[in-house]
Amino acid sequence: MNDAVHLRSDGVSLVLDTTGPRLPRIAYWGADLGELDPSDVRAVVEAGRPPTVLNLMDEEVPVGVLPEAAVGWVGTPGLSGHRGGRGFSPLFDLVAVDVPDGDDATAGALRILGRDSALEVDLELRIALLPGSGLVRLSATLTNTGTSEYVLERLQLSLPIPAEAAELLDLTGRWTRERAPQRHAFTLGTHLREGRRGRTGTDATLLLVAGESGFGFRSGEAWAVHTAWSGNHVHAAERLPTGVSLLSGGELLLPGEGVLAPGESYTTPDVYGSHGHGLDAISARFHRHLRARPGHPRTRRPVVVNTWEAVYFQHDVDKLTRLADAAARVGAERFVLDDGWFRGRRHDAVGLGDWDVDPDVWPDGLHPLVDHVRGLGLEFGLWVEPEMISPGSALALAHPDWVMSTGDRLPPLSRGQQVLDLANPAAFEHIAGRLDALVTEYRVDYLKWDHNRDLVDGGHPTTGRAGVHDQTLAVYRLLDGLRRRHPGLEIESCSSGGGRVDLGVLERTDRVWASDCLDPLERQQIQRWTGLLVPPELVGAHVGGARAHTTGRVQDLPFRAITALFGHLGIEWDLDAALDADPAAVEELTRWVALHKRHRDLLHSGVVVRSDHPDPATWVHGVVSPDGAEALYAVVAMATSIVSPPGRLRLPGLRPDRRYRVEAVWPDGVPEPRRILPSWWAAGIELTGAVLATAGVQVPQQKPEQACLLHVTEVTAGTARTTEITGVTDDPRRAREHP
Secondary structure (H helix, E strand, O other), rough: OOOOEEEEEOOOEEEEOOOOOOEEEEEEEEEEEOOOOOHHHHHHHHHOOOOOOOOOOOOOOOOOOOHHHHHHHOOOOOOOEEEEEEEEEEOOOOEEEEEEOOOOOEEEEEEEEEOOOOOEEEEEEEEEEOOOOOEEEEEEEEEEOOOOOOEEEEEEEEEEEOOOEEEEEEOOOOOOOOEEEEEEEOEEEEEEEEOOOOOOOOOOOEEEEEOOOOOOOOOOEEEEEEEEOOOEEEEEEEEEOOOOOOEEEEOOOOOOOEEEEEEEEEEOOOOOEEEOOOOHHHHHHHHHHHHHHOOOOOOOOOOOOEOHHHOOOOOOHHHHHHHHHHHHHHOOEEEEEEOOOOOOOOOOOOOOOOOOOOOOOOOOHHHHHHHHHHHHOOEEEEEEOOOHHHHOOHHHHHHHHOOOOOOOOOOOOOOOOEEEOOOOOHHHHHHHHHHHHHHHHHOOOOOEOOOOOOOOOEEEEOOOOEHHHHHHHHHHHHHHHHHHOOOOOOEEOEOOOOHHHHHHHOOOEEEOOOOOOHHHHHHHHHHHOOOOOHHHHHHEEEEEOOEEOOOOOOOOHHHHHHHHHHOOEEEEEEHHHHHHHHHHHHHHHHHHHHHHHHEEEEHHHEEEEEOOOOOOOOEEEEEOOOOEEEEEEEEEOOOOOOOOOOOOEOOOOOOOOOOOEEEEEEEOOOOOOOOEEEOOOOOOOEEEEHHHOOOOOOEEOOOOOOEEEEEEEOOOOOOOOOOOOOEEEEOOOOOEOOO
C-alpha cells in the first residue's frame, strides 16, 4: 500500500497521506510543489502533521476527505446514518488504494476502498486531479453489506484549506436578481448553504470560495468548491479551534431518501475543488473543464431570436412569420418559439402536461411556421416545461397520481402549476414519448427546457416517500435519452431564469439561461458572477427592448448590445413592431449582431478576465484568446462615479512580454454616444502587455449605464509603429467630447 501520493496538473498539487490504517487525508492542496521524489512526498505529509494538544485527543486526529467523529473530529462528520438506531459512528479501515501511475502520479484518479466491518458498510472514494484543468474531483459510493436496512442521512465530502483562507465569498439572489455576491470573514464555526428547492435555485451559490483577505478577480490565493447536482444540495465552510478548515459539498438528502436495503448502494454527486490566484484563475479551471467535455458545443453559437417578450402568449401565425422575417433580416441564425404553442395555453396557469400543438391557434400544426423559418435559413427551437403539470390539464385529470406530493395532500400551487413525478415509470415514458414525437415531427434543433417552480413537498404520491433525489435522476435520464435519440439536438437549461445552473445539468445541456431579467444593468452583475462557473458560450445573453420587462428601466441600444455581446447572443424584442416604429434601431441592431459575429470565435473560446478596479461604478471585463494574441474588453459605467474621469484602467490577461495595439471598436455606421475621449482614442495606441496590465490606459468619461469596447491585438515583429495623435484634438494635452 502506498504511503503518500502526489498528484500534479496545471499548476496544482494534491498530496494524499495513504499510510492507513484510516481513510486517506489530503495533506496539501494548492499551488504546484514541483517534482518531488517519494521521500519528499512523505516529508510533505510529515511536515503537516499537527502536534497533540492538551485536553484533546491523545493521538493525532486525521481529518480525511470523509471526516469521521470516531477519530476525534468534533466538526460535521462526512457520513451520518445508522442501522436501526445503532452504528451511528462509522470508523473505516483502509482496504486498498489504486494509484494510476505509481507512487508519484502526475495526474489521474485514485480509487480508495474502505470498510467498517462492524457496521457492515463499504466505502469507495474516488479522488482525481483532472488533467487540462487542475480541478479536484471527489465522489463516493457507500454500499450496505449487511442483512438489514442502513439509513443514510448524509454523505458529504471535504477538502482542507489553510489558515491563510481568512475570507468567504458565496452567491445568493432571487428571480431576476440571480448571482448576487456576499462576503465576510471566515470565522470559527460553520458557514452552511443548503439548497432545499428541489432544483439548484435562483439563490444557490455556484461556488463557495475561501481566500486570503481581500482576494479579488486578479489577486489573492483562493480555494473553491462546487457540488455538481441539480437537486437539493449543500455547501459548507467549517473552521475549528484546532486550526483545521474545510470546504465541503454534497447532496442534501430528505428523510428516507437514503435508506439502503441489503446490497444497495448510494453514490454522491461529484464535488469539485478549484484553486488559484484570484477568482479568474478559479473560474478558468471550470471553463477549461467544460470546454474539454466530449459533448461541448463545437459549432459556432448561433445568434438566437426568442419570441417570449415579443408576443408572450398571443401566438398568431402571421405575426410570428413576420417576426421570423425580421430575425433573418438582423442576422439571427436560430428562431425559438417560446411558451404558448400547446393546447389551451393562453396564460401560465393552464396546459402544462398536454404537449400537443393547439389546433385553435395552429390548425396546420407548427409546420407552416417551421417551414418558413427553415426557408429563411434559420434553425428552429421550441420551449417546453416537461417536468411540470397544470392541475386542469387533460394529463392531470387522467392521472392525478402523477403529481408529486406527500400522498395525503397537494403542495401549494406556484405559477398555477404542480410537479410531475417523473420517477413514476408511466409518467416518465409518457413525457419521453411526447418530447420524442415533437422533436421528430418538427425536426427541432433546440429545446428551451424550463422549470418554473420549486419542489415543495416533492414526494411520490403512491408511497408518501420523499422524491427529490429520484426526480433529479429521472430528469437526467430524460435528458440523456432524448439526446441519444436525437444526437444533433441542443438543450438549454432554463429554470425561472437562472434557477438550474450547475455542472450536473451542464453535462446534459448546451446553454443556461442566466436570468429572466434582460435589463443590462442587472445583467452585468448576473453574467459577471454566473461566469465564475460557466464560460460565455454557454450563457444565454439577449438584447431586449428599450424598456426592460422586469425592471421598467429604459436603456440605449449600445448598452444593451454590449452587455449581451459577451455571451451566447440572442434577441428578445418585437422586431416586427420595431420595424414600423423605429426602423433605424433595427438597422443598428443588425450592425451589433454583425460585430458580435466578427468577434464570436474569440468570445466563445478565450479566457475570461475581470479587473479589480477600486471604483465600484466602473467595471472592466474581457476575453483573451488562448494564445494571448487578441482580446476584447468592455469598460462599463455601472453608476455615477465620484471620480471623473475614472483614471487609467488595467487590462488584465495579456502576455506581459508581448506588444499590443489597443483600439476602440464600434459597429460601422452606428453613431457613438457623446463622451469625453482620451487623446489616444481616435488613432489607437501600442503598449506591452505588462504596461496594459499594470499601468493601464485612460478611457472615455461615460455617463451611467454606458459602455465601450476595446479591441487589443498583438503587434507582430516589424509592424510596430508610433501612434499618431496629431489632429485628434486641437491640443493633444486636452480631451474632446465626441459628438
